[in-house]
Every structure is written in structure tokens, then in C-alpha cells.
Amino acid sequence: MPKQQYQLEDRHFRDQNGNDAVWRNTIEPNSEAAESHCAATPSVFRRRLPQVLANLVTNLLVLELCTPVAFSTVLIAALLNAKQDLSVTNDQASLLGSIAFICQPIGSLISGIIVEFLGRKWSMLIVNIPFLVGWLLYCFSNSITTLYVANIILGIGIGFMEAPIMTYTAETCQPEIRDTLISISGVVAQISSFLVYLTSNVTDWRTQAGLNAALPIIAFLYITQMPETPMWLLSHGRHDEAERALCWLRGWVTPDLVREEFNQLVKYNKEANKIRQRTRITHGNDTDTVHTTSTVCANEHHENNAFEDDESVQHGTLSSQTLSCNPTLHVSQHDEDMPHSCLNKWMELLEPPTLRPLFLVISYFFLLQLGGISSIKPFMIHVFQELGLADAASWITVGSAVVGILGSGCTVFTVHWLGKRFLSIIAMLGCAVACLLLGTYSYVVLQPGGASQYATKWLPLVLIIILYFFNSIMAEIPWILLGEVFPFRTRGIASGLSSAICYVFMFTASISYLHLEQNLKLYGAFWLFCFINSIGVAFLYWKMPETDGKSLAEIEEYFTSGIRTCHFSIL
Template sequence: MVLKTENKLPESTKSSLREALPQVLAVGVKNVLLLGFGMTLGFPTILIPSLQGTHENESISLGPDAISWIGSINLICVPVGCLLSGAITQPIGRKRAMQLVNIPFLTAWLLFHFSTEAWQIFVALALTGLSGGLLEAPVLTYVAEIAQPHLRGILSSTSTMAVILGSLSQYLLGTFFPFRVVALINCCMPVISFVLLIFVPETPLWLISKNRINDARESMAWLRGWTTVESVDAEFQELCRQLNKNAVQATPLTTISGKLNENVPMIKKPSKVQMLKLLGKKEFLWPYFLVALSFFLGHFNGMTAMQTYAIPIFSSLKAPIDKYYCTIILGAVEFFGCIACVTLVNLLGKRVINLVSLVVCGVCFITVATYAHVVGIEYLDTLMSPNVNETGVFYWTPLVFLVISSFSSYLGIKILPWILTGEVFPNETRAVASGLSSGLGYIFGFLANKVFFSMVSNLTLPGTFWVFGATSFVGAIILHFILPETEGKTLHEITEHFAGRSKLSNKVQRKTNGVSEGFKNEAFEAEESRF
């Protein structure tokens, strides 16, 4: 029966499935690493209650000032790792960089488990933040360089879903086990990630940048459905032709087999002066502004502060159900928002999804702000008094709209900058730009949390939420004019758009029936050394 069913599949369908499967598997392996990173983001939530001196069997006890650093010290260290990420990724490769970053993750979990003094906890937290920054460039560039244009948006959007799942796993484990046992369980994830990465290939772009031509052909054959190198020869020739356009060339090179009869440039390492000049060009500055704006909107549309201070916010708004249950609901709808993004991005495109995301967030926060103003809620309830257990429909208003805003954020604007980071930068600066962009994103996240109390103190809670709503609406207007539709477009087309040499249409470009997108896939556009 299985054989008969398989034979009924059209040849083009079978070919497309086989072509896509290795890319999906490779991104899935990468997501195991991000799952481990998400665990480090959720771990402080279960760590803080254990170190407040209320547990008899816990030797470490911290005061309020020290506790306040537990939730932020890792975020402060992430940008440091991001700045180093691009410089480390290019010399050793994306795959090896992702493997090696598991080592400090494992070290941090062991420190958490065996810690006997407070400084060991803080060192472990700093390690998780630094490691989270180091993985940004290899993770973002890996997806961009192995995925075909029609798959890149979907596969890129799974990254945030993996991070959220990692955080949720900590909330679940923390309800059953003490933090030291959870840390020991978490040690399994870096080991699993390291082993799985052995079985996926390095990106063809990086291999070509190191003049490992035969390895690049084999990598492309693996990513094209575990086929032969001969079957991808035409695509590889096209890739090398595209590479010849912009590469820094030395002596032309041919493969050992002699099958590559076109000139394959040897990539000459740009100097630091050359790199600084590249970072000053429009091809870098304009995409960097777009990514920075997306990160700003993703953090200052209200959801970053909402996640961090969800318990006092729900307590202040007198939610009709327990405030801790409210945070669980937020986490669940964030995950479903990511699933919706993965499902819809290939159909609707990034422009539509993100414009809808911002507009819905704006409506939700303005509605909640108006509600708080009408009922006379001006400031946060720092004492977090018990829920009032109101049952009227009116009292469900803030909970419902904040849940909708959470879903909407992760449908689009929370995920957009991470997708853009991997695809809008030119090949010469992609790894460096990924690290710089990610670092800026985490700085915005830190600032969004840091200024929230000051905003509430000076503007009141309704005023703060009105600012969040206005930010979303203004952001939607700006993105309407400057955000091109990149879904289904090749990296070469995207680079040409930001360089001003061509203009992308605002329509989603889908795979043409019967024509393999891989043959003309300039998503494998060559990448030169960053330093």
C-alpha cells in the first residue's frame, strides 16, 4: 500500500519534497541549539524564587539588589557575544561555530548545578548571555545560506519558536524540580546539539569563500536532496558565475576533477580598512537602519516590558483570573503566534504580516490604556495584591486585549528583525552585520525593560500604554514605505535592491511549477571573508 501511494505522487511533488527535506532537517538541528538558548532565558524565572532565602536546603541566599541582577545580567552580556560573533564565525565556519558555542552553555549549566557561592551563579549567568550572543551570527547566516528563497522565510521564523519552547520548558520543569536538578537536566541539550551538528553540512558559501570547491559541491548536493554532485553541477556553475561578479579575486581556480571549467575566484581576505569602508556603504547602512528600526518596534511596542513585568501589570489591572495563570496564557499564545507566522509567511509575505502585527498591537495597547484610564488605574501595584476575582465581562477587557497583542507581536514584529538580519545584508558584511544587529536588538530589549518603571512613574500606566500603541501605529506607517517584500526573493535580488541598482516588488515570489528554484538560487550568493 505504501508503494502504491508513493507512486501516485506527481514526480514534481516527490522532487520538491526531497529537495526541501534536507534543508528542513538542517534548520531543525540548528534549532536544537536555539532551544538550549531559550532554556537560559527561562531559567532565571525559576532561579530567583530559590535564592530569596525561603528554601531551607539552599545554601545560597541573595538580597533584593543581587536578585535584581539575575534577570538582567545575561541580557547585558549578550551584546558582547554578538560583537564577537561575526569575527569568530567567518574563520571557523558556521557549523563549527554552532558546535563550539555548546561548550560554554554546558559549562554554565554545570556551574548552576554545583554552585556553592553567589559569584558562581553570576558567572554562569554571564556565560549564558555571552554564549547566546556568540551563536547569533552563525545561526542567522546558516539559515540564510542553506535555504532556498521560497523556504527561507518559513525556516527563519522557526528560530523564535524554538527559543520560546526552550523558555516554556523551564517553567514546566521548575514546577516539579529544584533549580539544581533542572540545570543538570539541561546539560543534555548542549551535548545533543553538538552531536546532531556533526551530521549536517557546512554552507556552500563559506566553503567557497575558503576555496574548498569540492566540499562546496558536496554540500550543495546534500542540501538538494542527497543527490549527486553531477546533478547540481549546473546550479554550482551558476553560483560561481554570480560569485565572480562581486568577489575579491586572486588567481582563478578549477576543481580537482576538472569539471568546473568556469573561473572560480579565490577569495582574498579583506583588510580591516576595507571592512570599515564596506560598513560605511549604502548596501550596509540602509539594511542596518531597517533591521534596527524593526528591533526597536519589536521591543518598544510594549511586549518586551509586558513579558518581563506581566505579574505586576496583571495584578494592577485586576485581571479576573490568577496573575500567574495569565503569564502562562501569554507564553502559550506567543508560541501559537510563532506557528501562525511560520504558516502564513510564505502565503502572505513579511510586509502584510508585520503591518497587521503592528496595527493590531497598537489597537490592543490603546484599548487597555483607555480601560485603565477609565477605571482609575494609574500606577503599578508593586505589592501585587490578590486578585479581586471580578467576573463581569468588563473586567476581562485588559486580559483579552493583552493576550491578543502577545499573539500579534509573535505573528510578526517580534520575529521580523531576526528574519531580516539573515537576508538583507550584502555577502561581504553578512556575518559582521548579524552580530552587530543582534547586539543592538538585545540593547533595545534591555532599555525597554529598564525605562518601563520610569515611564509609568512619569506618564502613568495608561500614558505608557498609549505611547506603546502610538509607537506601533507610527512604526506601521514607516514600514509601509520602507519595508520591501523579501519573501521568495534571492539574496542577490535583495542586495541589489538595497544598493539602489534595482527595486523589489511588494509581491511574494513563489516557486514556479515545474522549475526548480534551486537552479537560479542566488540565496547561495557567495560570501567573502569578513575580517
Template sequence: MEKINIQPVKNYGIKATVAQTLATVAQSFLLIGLGMELTVSTLVIGDLRSSSPQSGFSMTQNEASWYGSILFIFHPIGSVMSGFLQERFGRKRCMILANVPSILGWILLYYTNSITMLYVSTISMGMSIGFSEAPIISYVGEVTEPRLRGSMASIASMSSMIGMLLISILGSMYHWRIVALLSIISPVACMCFIACIPESPMWLIAKGRNEEAEKCLCWLRGWVEPNVVKSEFHELIHYNEVSGALQGDSTSRKSSSILQYLALFKDPLVYRPLRLVMLFFFFSFILCLIPCRPFLYIILERVGIFDYHDLILVLLSVLQIMACIITILTVNRLGKRFLTLFSFATNTFLLFAFGGYLIALNNNLISSTRWIPLLIISSIFFFGAYGLSSMPWILLSEIYSNESRGVATGVSAALSYLLIFILTKSYLPVESLLTLEYSIILFAVIGVFGALYSYYYLPETENKTFLEIEEFFALNKRVH
């Protein structure tokens, strides 16, 4: 196979960094809303599963299991829909429309007075999350320079952590109904901010709207004149023309029919990165304790630190944001591969330590000490956010070919949240069967396999162009 000549992309300097940061921050308000929607169930379950709920109705363990996971059933529907629609209507329009079901979900949660209404509100939120994921991922990857792609994608991931922190702070101050009412501000602000940023130049070029694409590219590269971006603009046009050449396909798939899009998944440039990222999602969800998070208050009670649950939730959110900030500052220097392997090893060790502590405590080998489980849980959340939880989403923005990016990211996001649903829904039955301590040990064992898989198959994509990344998957390379 003949290797395609890949030209380095120009470094535009500080003004371009500012412009791309503004665009990333604007669309990241969607992810702030996502973090809020993912976390509010913890507040609701904590209240309705308490001995004296303040909301006029209560919740059984089975209902709590469904409420904590049902959001992830309906997210895939929105993700698949957005994967197709963003190819037709663009990233920007899809991101604006994604806020509508979010607003509806918060209103329904505020007025809910039954378990059924709780389900309906979280279904609406799940549709919003799903509808926003694919355009967010595609947009960040397409509008940023290779030197900034990892940092900008980390900002997007950090935004969901900020949303979790906001819900945690509001939950420590107000009842969850008031929290739901205040949360409406986020999607409304998001619609206003996204209206002010440009459309993806790469999508516009794919649609033959080159003049608009050039104007958007000038905005994103620091509000410069067209002659400044001339080289990169022609490189984008060239990439749009040759993307797919690595698999020896001389025809361009321009049809927008669903069957044509689905046929893309027979392409090695789609199914190989899809396999990689889905396994990455599985391992990272386990090591970051994602299946346990809706039931975090229950776990804190089991380890004897429930009295401070509101403050602990705020602390964990702050730690995750700090980890994301460190990721933003270090990913370009250390690389995504090193951060991933480091986080895999660290969280696997921490899970073994947590499981060992619980086994020793339950067998009366040690006395209960509050600071040990708090330290371990805090460390798991911190190192999970430093490399693990954000990295698969960063990879989604850059590992798919141009012609498949919109649909493939939508399907990937859908499958990831379907995976979260399965893991979350099955967590309580698994814990009942194995007990908490051996469930944690099982997670640690899975982490060992995840670290080994990443060592052999995860490529370094930092500072790589889209064509360089496509070449890796086209040749079916292995890192070691």
C-alpha cells in the first residue's frame, strides 16, 4: 500500500488558541448539562431511598436500579439519530437542538410526584445527552489544530465534571426539586453561546460550501485573513478528497441514505477504531466505578462515611476537575498513550487496595477508619479523571475517517451509553451476589486486562494529523 504524503499543519499562535478555546468552551456547555443530568439521580435516589424522604413518595431498590440506569437506554437512540442528522444539518444546528429535551427533562423533574414521572424526566434527559454527544465529539476534532486537539477535547471532558460539581454544590444547599429548576439555566445559556460560534469547516467542505468553510476557518484560526489560512484550507479540501484512499477505495460515498452510512461499518477504517474505542470504554467505565455512581451514597454508608456524603460528593467533583485541568496542561507533553497507561495502572492498584481493605474490615482484621476509604475513593475518582474517563471521548474526535466521522461517533456514543446501562443495571445484582468487596476486586482484575490491551493496541494520536491516524488503522498496526 502506497503511503500518502502528509504535510504538517501550520501553528497559528496564541490568537488561534484563544479562538479555538472560545469555540470549545461554548459547545462545552452541552457537556456541563450532561454532567448535571448524570449526577442528579444520585441526589434523587439518596433522598427517596432514605428513611424519611422529603418528596412525598419513596423508591424501592428495584426502582432505584431502574432510575439510575434508564437514562442510558434512551441515550443511544439520540446518539444514533444525531449521528445521521449532523451529516445532513451540520454540527452546530444539532448541538443547539440537543438542548430542547434537556430543558423539558429538568421541568418534568421539578414537577414530578411519582416514580413514573421520574422515569419520563430522565428519558428526556437521556435523549438530550445522546443527541449532543456525536456533534460535540465531531466538532472538537474538526475545528482544532492537531497541536491543540488533545487539550481542547480535555476541556470538553472537564465540562461534564464541572456539571457534576455544580449539581453536588446545589444538592448540598437545596432540595433536588430546586436544583432541577436552577439547572434549566445551563441549556438556555448553551443555546445562546453555540449560536455565536462557527460551523465546522470540514463539514462545510464536505457539503461543497467552500466559501463558508473558509470564513469559518479564518474565525477559528484567530480571526485572520483568508491568505493566512490558504495552505490549511487547501489541505482540508485535499483531505476531504482523499479520505478513504487508504483503503483503496476510488469512489466517494456521497449518498446520504441510511444503508449507505451503515455500509461504512464494513470498512476497516471504521470497525477497527470502533473495536478499540469500545473496549477502551468498557475498561475505563469499570476502573472509574461508573456503574456504582448512581448508588454512591449507598456505598459511602457501607464504608462508614455517609455522614459527610454531601461534602464528599463536592470533594470528588473538585478532584475530577483538578485532574482534567492537569490533563489539559500535560497531554501535549506526555501524550495520550502514557496518560492512559499510567491511569490504568494506578486505578487498578487502588481498586485492589479498596477491595483488600473491605475484606480485612469485614473479617475483623482491622478496625474501621474513615480516612482510608475516603482516601482510596478520592484517589480512584482523581486518577480516573486523569486519563481514563476523558481519553476514549478524546479518541472519538480523531480516530474515524472523514466520511464516517459523524455516523461512527454517533454509533460509538450510543454503544458506550448502552454499555453504561448494562453495567449500571447489573451492578446491584452483582454486588448482592459477590458482596461489595469482591465486586471491587473483580473490577480490579478487569483493569489488569485493560492495561494489557491498551499497552499492545492503543496508538499515540497526540500531534498526529487525521491522515496519519487513518493510516495506522488502514495498515492494522499493533503498537507492540
């Protein structure tokens, strides 16, 4: 059977601003060529392999991101009241363990803006610079001030990294594997903690910092080989590049094999642009150009449909008038260069399609960060000693990281089957029970004058394992939500803002723990964590939808309409 190629016809015209524009029209082949086309469809393995390779980028960055968090535990344990080299007091240790978290919101807010204007790929390249500088400062530090500066730089870098990581994964993956690929980042995060805790038992912290400096160099070189996300390229009028990126991500195929998905992205981008225009007009920030464009669209398309006619989109034919009414199809980047573009994006955070998921994600982060593990993580060795596990406290940290890997692996293999909502509720309930029993054990057995005859090592150890296991299951879920629940037009800024607030919660949790333990005692702290997790179970049951298997457009429609089309009942 002879192979016939698809013929491409370029239509040249001028848009309403006098700019040259091109729309590439695909002429359908005959039935014989269509059969040949179907036979050339790539296998499932080939379609998914480039998506996995592309998202190794995010996993390398997650490895970078989580290493400083675990490293603070090792650093504090080595320097707290040390007899040689550098030494820190309790107050200095508390600040050293938490100062990065309060700096991370700065990076998150900057990231939310830069990721929109420079793109996901360039943002991921830039973020490696502060990590390289921070690790080198750690390695050669000779004062507490240098340690603080290194921690601040790494904190800003961590915050900067969140938005591009999550948006890149969400915009390059197909819906059926999106949750799995994103949840793999949770396993990588736990692996980073395991490696840090393990190497701390065989080398000193300076050598460890020097080894960590190699991570940003490796990540930078790998990212240069990966494509930008097609959605971001489309939003900036770079259609040819978007098409090539999509072909790369779907198995290094020819454009005709991704035509349907590409047209859907064009439609989605067009609708996002129309909503952006309406938002500008609503908030009084519209310019003469927006008025002119809206008038032309109203005159030439009086029905003002959200999408083009299905037939015209299917065949890749759009009129010059349609292109004129859609700034996203212009060759120029007029929309992004408008003076109020940045302000408009921030104003769109108050619109229901963004505000509703923003409330969900921020609430989830609050419950996660103040629910126990984030508070005790910088002081794990101290907590283990208080629970009567002083003999093997440093190795228990290694074991806790292994448990975290198992919990994150459980998320990877079950999230598509059970869904994020069900996993979140069960995991938070498990954390509540573990904290309740740890607090009760501390009150009954470890208190002065308590039932010390019942003291044992295995019970608190088992409860700590349970707490870490369930916490690691749900720890990755809000980050998955971060990449999929926000509409594209505000995804970068909303993700950056959510990350910033998350790190404020982390800072609050870590810097307040020692004072919390002093005032409420160990049992009171765990009972407080139990209460927070119990509130979280009720909140997630009533407010969290199930988004597994849904396209980004379907998720946006859910939060826009408020209809519970994505709801997953556990009853």
C-alpha cells in the first residue's frame, strides 16, 4: 500500500493591526492514506516515554528542593552546642531551622510572575543558580552569619522552584498519567531525605554540602534538552514551536498525529484569552485595543461562541477575522506587553475559577504543615530522644526516610485507583490517630511520676512510623492539586502564591515547635496535632473534589460553575 503524505497549505493574510499572519491548513488525505496514518500511530510506550523523560526534569528539581530541608536537621544536630568547629545555641538553632521557610515566599511570589513571562523551561533553568551558590556557601562557611545567608539563598531558591515544577508537569502530561507522574515527585522527595540522613552518618556536613552542589549543575544540563510546554508557547502566539513541542511530548511524532489535541489546546487558549479580556473590562483596566478588539468580535461574530465551529477547528481552518479577534493567535505578543497585564493577572485571583481552588489548596497546606511532621522535622533527633529513643536517634531518622519512601510509593501506585480525595482523608485520619496515641503515651508514661514501668521503645517507634507513613502519603497531594486546579491564565501566579503561603505555614510550624513543647509539653503538642488533623478530615470530606482522570479544562469548568461534576463519594 503506497504511503501518501498530508499536504500543508499556508494561508497568508494581514490581521486587523496590519501584522502578517499565517494559518496552516491541513488537507485531508484520501481513505487509503488515512489507513496508513492509523497504522503509523505510535504505541502507548512510545507516547508516554517522552512525557516520563520530560518530567525527570521536575524530579531532579524536587531532589534539589528537598535536600536543603533535610540538611537542616543534620546541620542542627551537628552544630547544636558543639565543642568544636561552629556551634549554635538553642535560639540560633531554631532560627537556622526555620529561616529558609520565611524566605521561601519571596521566591514563590517572584516565581509566580517570572514563570508566566519567561516560561516554565527558563524558570527551571534560572532556579539552579541560587542552589549552587547556597551549597558552596555552606561548604566554605566560617561563621554563623554565613550559614544564615546560605539558608536564606536556598530558601528563596526553594520557593522559586515550586511554580515551574508543578505547572510544567501538568501542562506536558496526558490526564491519564498526570497524577502518577506528579506523585513520583513525592517519592523523590523522600529519597532525597533518605540520602541526606544516610550520608550524614558516614561523612561530615561540609563534605555533604559540597556533594550537593553537583545537583544544580546536572539539572541545568538536563533541562536544556527538554521542550517548553505547548500551552505556554500557544499563549505567547508561538504556534509552530508549540506544535513541535507537542509532537516531541507525544512520542516524537508528525504534526498530523497530534492535530486533534493541538486544536483542543488552541480552543482552550482562545477561551482563556476571552475570559482575560472580560476580566480586564470588569476591573476597569481595559485599553483602547481591548475595546476595539471586543467591538470587532461583536460585529463579526454576533453569537460570541466560546469555541470555533467544530468542523472548522477539526480541519485546521480559521478565518482571518477569527484570528484578528483572538490575540493569542497573533504573531505579536501584544497581550502580554500591555501595561496592566501583571496587575490584571493578580486581579484574576479574585475570580471564582481561581479563588475557589486557591482556598482549597491553601487550606490543605495549612492542615498539612501544622499537622505535626513539619513542626518536628528540624528537631527530629530531639523528639526521638524525648520519646526514649536516644540510643539510635540518628539512625531512626534514616528509617523514617525509608518509611516516607514507602508512603510516597503507595501514593504513586494507588492515586489513580483510589483518587486523591480518598487517600487524603484516610491519610489525615491515620495521622490524627497516631498523634493521639503518641500524646497519650507521653502523658501516661513519660511524665514525671507517670507509669514509667510501662515504658517501652517499640510502641513510640511504631507510632512514629505510622505518623510518617500517612504523612508521606498525603504530603504530595496538595502539590498535585497545585498543578491542575488553577486555570491556565493564572496558574503560574496562583501556584506561586500558594507555595508562598505554604512556606509561611512551614516557618510558623518549625519556629514555634520548641516553644510549643515548652508550654504544652510533649503530650500537649501531639494532642494539638491530633486536633488539627481531625479538623482536616472533616474539611477534606466536605470541600475536596476528585480530579483524577479529568482534563485541565474539565477541572476548570468544575470550579467555574461550582457544579460537583468531579465529586467522588467515599460512602
